[in-house]
Amino acid sequence: MDELLSVADLETRFRTPEGEVAAVAGVSFAIDPGESLGVVGESGSGKSQVFLSIMGLLAKNGRCSGQVRFRGEDILGLPAARLNALRGSRMSMIFQDPMTSLNPYLTVSRQLTEVVVEHLGLSRDQARARALEALERVGLPDPAARIDLYPHAFSGGMRQRVMIAMAILCQPELLIADEPTTALDVTIQAQILDLMRVLKRESNTATVIITHDLGVVAGLCDQVMVMYAGRLVETGSVREIFYQPRHPYTRGLLRAMPRLDDIQDGLLDTIPGQPPNLQALPPGCAYQERCPQVYPRCRSERPELRILGPRRGVACHLELGP
């Protein structure tokens, strides 16, 4: 049991007035200790829902099935009381919007110490010292003066540092960051990404970065999963995904992004059309309407994720021939 987290055949469904929607379907993957995994996809691809399901944080109308093992222990669907022993201590999550994920009524010190008092049973003073240390580690300027302030007194970048400090307080084995820099300006994003690189180097925390920004993944991740319409379409090492992409969607994404170091002018390569409606997925491959190379079987038979190597897979009929 080397794997830190292993997920098999995860499926997440939401009940809506228009019927049930499968936001995540047939997702399987594993994360090793200390590994950094990037999860890429557009809005609605299910990339966040996978990890909300794992953390037991689904909305009320959501239900999930499959198997999620954390250090060999089955954790999917555990009651909140049992999950709370893990959440915040052995696995933590950082969200996109640091303002709405901090409690505006509580001082930062209160929010930070709560975690360690709860999980590690430290005294108030010890907890405070630990919180200060964490704030220092994430590079919050002048932590001693700021620890007793309320979240509104912090800028977006500082709030995200506070969130990261809170997430690493108990030295978790798994840190899940959902679009951690999307709401931030580029110069602040660069600071936070630097911080995450340092944390990764200094501890053996495995990290998951959920993002739509391939640039963030390129700089930070070892492994990458690409999701489309709730399913994995390609997995591989970061170099495999960027230099030998095999799914037409991955290739399309890489080409559609204008790059800073781009010397090409003229029109961008685009992915035509728009993401499919999850409630009315066509039979066969969900990407068929936008794909530049469609075989007849793409319209009738859904491509399974073919395993090409230990951490390499692609869900496409293309290489198999018509």
Added chain:
Amino acid sequence: MSDILLAVRDLKVHFPVRSAGWRGAHCHLKALDGVSFDVRAGESLGVVGESGCGKSTLARALLQLIPPTAGQVLWLGEDIAGLGDRAMRPRRRGLQIVFQDPLASLDPRMTVGDIIGEPLRVFQPELKPDQIRHRVETLMGTVGLLPHMINRYPHEFSGGQCQRIGIARAIVLQPKLVVCDEPVSALDVSIQAQIINLLMALQRQMGLALIFISHDLSIVRHLSHRVMVLYLGRVMELGHRDGLYRNPLHPYTRALLSAVPIPDPDLERARQRVTLTGDLPSPLAPPTGCVFRTRCPMADRRCEEHTPLLEPAGPGRQVACHHWRRNADT
């Protein structure tokens, strides 16, 4: 390409605000503090900067949606700064805007046909309803919408499609200049590229000039002929795209460019970065001297005491920094 459509001179927009606390003192938030630039026919000017730098205020002040506090906005040689709605109306034919949030900028109770056709009804009352309908359908085809969707409402469209509607509305009167305020920021990567291509194609077909405001430096690089960098309401650097991206002279431009991640693992991991420390200062209490000096790696006493003026730095290039020569290629 040398005919100047829009000339902005020392434009200032100050908002009166009260400082924190009960009976806080009155003060001014200087959202734009002395911005000057030109836009020529058919060119695209990219405007970049972080939140709070005054990008969106600039868009609105150019169209007189926010009255400028001081300075001139010369549209086709005529100063339109401070003109009211009524006086602006005929001038809006040539000067249009596309907003960031594609759905919120469309009236939910109007059909797409009404939204796109409204400018025609206002400015060309002689057109008959079926002529308007024909023009709208043709234009919907041009921007990549299916003409048979003309009777649908905005909520029935996706974000990318709503942005196409917003663009169609902006170009229906064949304007000379369209100000695009973060037009693709709310869209997914694959849809962004579609909208960027649409704007570039329209520019070529119609000879449109664009002011393209964005925080995304990669997109601005792709789409602009010239680029202007704003920081706390002031112009830091202005120049032709290739020169500015290849050899940024202002330390802020350098830092911005170095902060953008490149989607290439080997390149990205080998890059040397200039990481800025700290946050943007409060625009209510901007630093003395150079506004960037609190985060600048090159700042010294002079930057604290003297505000650097925007000065020429090569052909078509302007920069506001005491130390830009140290960044220039020799």
